[in-house]
Amino acid sequence: MQESSEPQLKIGLCQLSVTSDKKVNNEKARSSIEYASKQGAKLVVLPELWNCPNSSDFIPLFAEDFEDEESASSFETMSQVAREQKITVVGGSVPERSGDRLYNTCCVFSSNGELLAKHRKIHLFEINMEGDITFHESDTFAAGSDPTIVDTDVGRIGIGICHDIRFPELAMLYRDRGAHLICYPGAFNVSTGEALWELQQRARAVDNQLFVATCSPSRDSAGSYPVWGHSTLVNPLGEIVATVGHDESVVVTEVDYSAVRITRESLPILKQRREDVYQFIGLNE
Ligand SMILES: NC(=O)CCC(=O)C(=O)O
Numbered sequence: 001m002q003e004s005s006e007p008q009l010k011i012g013l014c015q016l017s018v019t020s021d022k023k024v025n026n027e028k029a030r031s032s033i034e035y036a037s038k039q040g041a042k043l044v045v046l047p048e049l050w051n052c053p054n055s056s057d058f059i060p061l062f063a064e065d066f067e068d069e070e071s072a073s074s075f076e077t078m079s080q081v082a083r084e085q086k087i088t089v090v091g092g093s094v095p096e097r098s099g100d101r102l103y104n105t106c107c108v109f110s111s112n113g114e115l116l117a118k119h120r121k122i123h124l125f126e127i128n129m130e131g132d133i134t135f136h137e138s139d140t141f142a143a144g145s146d147p148t149i150v151d152t153d154v155g156r157i158g159i160g161i162c163h164d165i166r167f168p169e170l171a172m173l174y175r176d177r178g179a180h181l182i183c184y185p186g187a188f189n190v191s192t193g194e195a196l197w198e199l200q201q202r203a204r205a206v207d208n209q210l211f212v213a214t215c216s217p218s219r220d221s222a223g224s225y226p227v228w229g230h231s232t233l234v235n236p237l238g239e240i241v242a243t244v245g246h247d248e249s250v251v252v253t254e255v256d257y258s259a260v261r262i263t264r265e266s267l268p269i270l271k272q273r274r275e276d277v278y279q280f281i282g283l284n285e
Pocket of ligand 1: 048124125161162163164166186187188189192193196
């Protein structure tokens with residue numbers, strides 16, 4: 001197992017209140033990253049759709065073509081602040097425009113501000129709970145089709161966005177490729193959040209014996225989408241290291257990568273897998 005050169009690091013989870021003013025959102029992201037950095041964080045995670053209300057009216061207007069500096073103020077803000085603060089940024093997600101498509105995209109920046117990776121949300125959120133919530137993310141966004149695993153100054157990180165957390169196969173793939181931390185910027189909703197948000201994080205962490213970090217917008221964010229909040233860090237035993245309620249807040253906490261090795265040595269479940277017994281390919285056909 002390849003361990004990070006820095007086995008202990010501080011991570012900042014920036015649970016931001018999203019407004020309908022992109023400039024304000026960019027400034028909030030900047031100041032929350034600066035704050036986390038002052039507390040010693042070497043890695044920060046921003047929320048899903050932190051620069052834009054989660055609503056089909058706003059998303060096309062706020063979308064950025066990352067190749068075009070003029071349209072990409074959120075992209076540029078993340079790159080700049082990463083470089084200024086010498087901090088790795090898992091940039092939550094922002095709407096990305098590529099040709100005539102929109103993607104829900106997480107950009108990861110190195111501590112010198114270089115774009116290391118771009119994750120386009122793979123599993124778009126679809127829900128129909130009668131009398132409660134209906135949401136069809138695929139009405140607005142196209143789905144990505146690539147897993148994203150990225151080598152940073154602070155270790156090898158797998159990236160998923162919100163609903164991606166419900167698919168254990170993606171987390172297993174990241175674990176197989178050597179990730180010791182999976183970051184899921186997310187915005188679970190209040191109808192599923194209480195029962196499932198923490199459970200999904202702990203399940204992905206405990207099954208794969210790695211850290212899971214999540215970061216959500218706060219409940220009072222603009223738009224009609226009811227956000228659960230509760231940004232959290234979970235360790236490889238499935239324990240909550242730090243979490244927060246639904247208000248705007250920056251959580252700075254510690255990731256101790258040695259916990260991955262210790263957990264895997266003491267409970268070697270990953271070596272006990274019986275792939276001769278369970279084969280999934282073709283199950284749905
Ligand atoms: N933004 C999302 O993908 C929401 C996912 C969610 O709330 C769920 O229950 O899944």
